[in-house]
Amino acid sequence: MIAHIIPSLEFGGAERMLLKLCLCDKKNNIVFYFKTGPILSDLNKQGVKSFKINSFIDLCRVLFRLNLRSNLVVNCWLYKSCIFGGFIKILNSSIPVYFNHRNSLDCKNKYGMKRRFVLYLVYKLSKYVDGVIYNSESGYKTYQIKYNQCTNQIVLPNGFDDQIFMPGNRSKLGDFRHNLGINDYELVFVCSGRNHSVKRYDIIIEAFSKFNEKINNKAKLLICGTDTKNLKTIIPDFCRDSIILVGEVTNMIKYYQISDYLLLYSDTEGFPNVVGEAMLCGLPAIVSDVGDCRKLVEDTGWVGNSGDVLNLVSILYSAYNVSSIEYRNRSDRAVEIITKKYSINNIYEKYLRFFYAS
Template structure:
């Protein structure tokens, strides 16, 4: 049952395995003003490591995994949870959890419905998915976007509902020194290490990472490559590494919990994605002082200022390889870009500031009780993040 006095917020999310949205939910709950807000979480998937971490914060987590084809039962169960908790705000993250969450929230009369959109590729979605998104957006009081580019492709009539609040970042724990980490991975202490962190899914395009690795390895005998993460394409990427004769050069770790240590073993962080919102892994690498080479997609250029705090390149292997090779031959440039990236993360993307911005949005929406009729065409709002 809900307690009186605090603003109750129910978060409905598709699952709590490791991923960007899941990481941001965890950070928000970790830094939230719990004297003012009472959170609870419903996962529409099974148990996951982020769910356990959220429980460790003292936040209740309920799991409603799919059981057969009768999805109406899951919706009914979610509706019962909403009625029992009586949230002032219900927030969702992806399309599936938004459709479930908003349906249950409207039936229960939740005052404020809030969702997010985390990619700039909306116009490339199949027509049915675009229409389903627009149905959900009609119900939303606000739609949080982590980057301005994520807003730029939406229909104008929904622009006023989009609020830009960037992802927040905090330092990852570092428990071992660089030499020890490299030794544990079988990487030479004086190697030039290019690494990446992310789920092995199509949007991240790790095949392009392997292609860049091949091009760099051909010109830098001292180069090694570190690919951190697991996922549906792991077997395919391992096969590609073997086919290209990179078995001894590319280290694939699978999913790891010591990402802070692994970032410390890298000389350059390389992101080869085709699609991004605002990449948590890039933010964590920058905060760790690792110079980043990223593709010009999603919010990447809003994180990495090309030539100032990293390098932004077209999503093509030759351009990315040339950027990596330039950094390989210029240690002072690596150090200056890495330090500039670290300062940028500290100054503009601290998780405390982004959490406060989210809390201000909650208060503003509750005070205004924005009607759910379609919004006029306006510029998206930007929730000010205190620096």
């Protein structure tokens, strides 16, 4: 039995990866969460057991009971859960506890006092746990500097389901495009991510506006994610009809399928779900050179410099000018990479081997 502890069930990268792992074996995964969110309904629909935790004491009681009845492993997602899991390990050393880090620490922004204190706690508690999982090579490297004491470590990237994400039939999605205000001849770039400073929507919007003006407004930019509708204040007046603020989306498949390129230009990432999902749908990706983005896209997309507007304008223009043959080759290769290297079933098997061979 794998008991997953996660702070919330919001629609973030960690939560979505948790859902995918649980769906690989619904009977042997159980989820404990502190705050509800849209992922909860998906867990319930699929028959995955999940329980809301109100306090650390409640969590200890449940896990101690489960440990008596089953071959329990505790998988702690994100910092809050890692801190709880570290103290659980101290209280009951017979329970295998693993930290699961979903980020890399390469952000240009300085960490505040609260974040530094949390990282210090995670560092101190890491010497007690049975193993640490990173979802990216960059995450592994940056945590080694001063935030980890556990020697049993592994990089397990996000996995993707090619039975869910796949290229769409554009002729059948015409009405969906038109309802969003997209003409048949327009090139479509799509972003998916919450409205947060590290996502650099300011850079994306400025670069897209400059690029679209150069090509006489023949492109559209879809921005999907929590609180993204609040970005309307930074969109130039001349580009308001070309940038569509969709807001939070719980199922991105159709948005990928009606688009031509994924655009992710963050200051920091680990191993971004959205890139793998979009690639499975046949989209070449335009990404900044952070986290494992370069490793993921390989030769199918473009890798640029985070924070560099002119660099992104140049890349957008390069993508706009590719021939139909080159685009098809990049698209097919993107699907092939994710299917062969990042199948969710293969990733789940690697989790099991790490947990039960440690």
